[in-house]
Structure formats: structure tokens, C-alpha cells
Amino acid sequence: KQEVTQIPAALSVPEGENLVLNCSFTDSAIYNLQWFRQDPGKGLTSLLLIQSSQREQTSGRLNASLDKSSGRSTLYIAASQPGDSATYLCAVREGSQGNLIFGKGTKLSVKP
Amino acid sequence: AAGVIQSPRHLIKEKRETATLKCYPIPRHDTVYWYQQGPGQDPQFLISFYEKMQSDKGSIPDRFSAQQFSDYHSELNMSSLELGDSALYFCASSSTINLFNKQYFGPGTRLTVT
Numbered sequence: 001k002q003e004v005t006q007i008p009a010a011l012s013v014p015e016g017e018n019l020v021l022n023c024s025f026t027d028s029a030i031y032n033l034q035w036f037r038q039d040p041g042k043g044l045t046s047l048l049l050i051q052s053s054q055r056e057q058t059s060g061r062l063n064a065s066l067d068k069s070s071g072r073s074t075l076y077i078a079a080s081q082p083g084d085s086a087t088y089l090c091a092v093r094e095g096s097q098g099n100l101i102f103g104k105g106t107k108l109s110v111k112p
Numbered sequence: 113a114a115g116v117i118q119s120p121r122h123l124i125k126e127k128r129e130t131a132t133l134k135c136y137p138i139p140r141h142d143t144v145y146w147y148q149q150g151p152g153q154d155p156q157f158l159i160s161f162y163e164k165m166q167s168d169k170g171s172i173p174d175r176f177s178a179q180q181f182s183d184y185h186s187e188l189n190m191s192s193l194e195l196g197d198s199a200l201y202f203c204a205s206s207s208t209i210n211l212f213n214k215q216y217f218g219p220g221t222r223l224t225v226t
Contacts, residue, residue, distance in 0.1 A: 032212060043219040044155070044202065051212055089154065096213050099145055099157035099168060100204075 002027045006090055006103035013080055014111050021075040021106045023090030028071050031096055035064050035075050036089040038105070044089070048075070080110045114138055116205050116218035124224045125193050133188040133221045137205030143167070144186040145215060146178060147202040155202060161186060162208070193225045 003026045013019055023033070035047045048057045048064040050073065056065040063076040077084060087107045091100040117136040125131050137144050143162045147155040148171075157170035161180035172178075175193075180186045190197060200222050204215040 034215075036217075041200075041222070044217045046214075046217070049212060049214055091155075093215075097143060097160075097162060097167065097206075097208060099160055099170060100147075100155070100215060101157070102154040104154045 002030075002092060002094060002101050004090060004092055004101055004103035006088075006106050008106060009104065010107040010109075012109040012111065015080060015082060017080050017110075018076070018078050019080055019108075021077070021088050021090075021108070023073040023075070023103055025071045025073075025092050025101075027094070028068050030068065030092045030094055031098065032093050033064075033066055033073050034091045034093070034100065035062075035073075036091065038087045038089060040087075047088075077108075080108075082110050082112050084108060084110050116203055116216055118201075118203050118218040118221050120221060121219065122222050122224075124226065126226055127193055127195065129193050129225075131190045131193060131223060133190070133201050133203075133223070135186045135188070135203030135205075135218060137184050137186070137203075138207075138216055141205035141207045141216075142184065143206045143208060143213075144180055144184070145204040145206075146172075146186070146188050147204065149200040149202065149220075150196075151199070153199075158188070190223075195225050198223060198225045 036044045050066040061078040087105040089105045091102045145160040146158040149155040158172040
């Protein structure tokens with residue numbers, strides 16, 4: 001059974017720092033991996049989607065990498081801002097029509 | 113661009129009552145997924161439909177049922193509500209003919225059971 005783990009569970013950094021969020025999954029036979037942002041009590045905002053054949057995706061200050069063979073993905077946030085404070089969720093999909101399996105998230109706090 | 117619509121956005125029910133949550137997928141999307149996110153928890157997959165047929169089932173209680181209609185909207189019916197059913201319920205839709213068949217999430221319905 002696929003399990004997704006995110007480390008750390010919580011992270012507090014000063015504004016301007018570059019940071020890395022980690023995601024690992026137990027079964028490397030994934031279709032794709034997605035990173036989401038969730039503000040408290042709010043919905044899921046998709047940040048980046050990486051197909052299993054891809055190594056990384058970039059959007060603005062965000063860069064996500066995927067090492068499928070080792071079951072790992074990282075989300076790199078450059079020059080963090082207080083507005084980046086949220087919970088970041090990693091989710092894997094095992095088939096082209098499969099559901100998403102989520103990690104428990106990393107709660108990020110960026111202090112001014 | 114049109115997004116996934118969920119209604120209602122907030123719902124308050126008492127124990128043992130029933131609730132119906134609705135999801136309107138992005139036009140021309142053929143697959144709908146339902147997820148449940150309890151307080152402080154990660155979203156858990158409940159059930160999915162492809163072309164109006166149930167395609168996969170996750171941790172959906174027997175008290176819950178769902179269907180997808182001819183216009184592709186979906187409804188999640190929840191009966192004999194329990195306090196533990198209080199959660200954020202997300203619907204997502206995707207299209208099998210789109211690149212990567214990405215799931216697009218709705219804003220969620222917050223269900224509170226008192």
C-alpha cells in the first residue's frame with residue numbers, strides 16, 4: 001500500500017530564506033506527483049505537477065524535483081515571503097485515472 | 113476559466129441527520145473524485161466516477177453513497193451523520209483526454225455535525 005511521508009511536519013523560517021520541503025513515497029510506480037498549498041480552513045491550490053517521466057518542474061520561486069527510483073520529491077521555495085505561510089501537501093497518483101494519495105503536509109511559517 | 117463548483121460551501125447538521133453535497137465538474141471533464149479531510153488531517157479518497165460509473169472506492173463509510181448524473185455532476189449522500197463526519201469535503205474533476213489527466217479541486221464543502 002502506497003504511503004506518503006512529508007518531513008518536516010512544521011517549519012519556521014525568517015523571511016528571505018530559501019527552503020526545502022521533503023516528500024517520500026514507498027512505491028515508486030507512480031503516474032505523477034503533485035504539490036499543493038492549503039491555507040487554514042481553505043481549499044487546495046495546485047502548485048506543481050511532475051509526471052513520472054520528468055525530473056523537475058518550475059513555477060516562479062517554486063521548483064519541484066522528482067527522483068522516482070528513490071521515492072523522493074522536494075519542493076524548493078526561493079526567497080521565502082510571509083505570504084508563503086501555509087501547509088504544503090504532497091500527493092502521488094499511481095495510475096492515469098487513479099486517486100491522489102496525500103502526505104500529512106508540512107506547515108510552513110515565514111516570519112517577517 | 114471555469115472551475116469545479118461545490119455546493120453548499122458550508123453545512124451544519126445534527127447527529128443522525130442526512131446531508132447531500134453536490135459537485136459540478138469542469139465542463140467536458142469525465143471523471144469526478146471525492147475526498148474527505150478531517151480537522152488536522154490529510155485528504156482521504158472516498159470514491160470516484162468515470163463516465164457516470166463508479167470507478168474506484170476508497171475509505172467511504174457504508175452510510176455514504178454517491179453517484180454521477182447524466183450531466184456529469186456528482187452528489188455525495190451521507191446518512192446517519194456522526195460527529196466524526198465533520199470535515200472538509202473536496203470534489204475534484206479530470207479529463208482522460210487531457211494531458212496528464214490532472215485533477216482540479218473545488219473549494220470544498222465544510223460539514224459540521226453537532
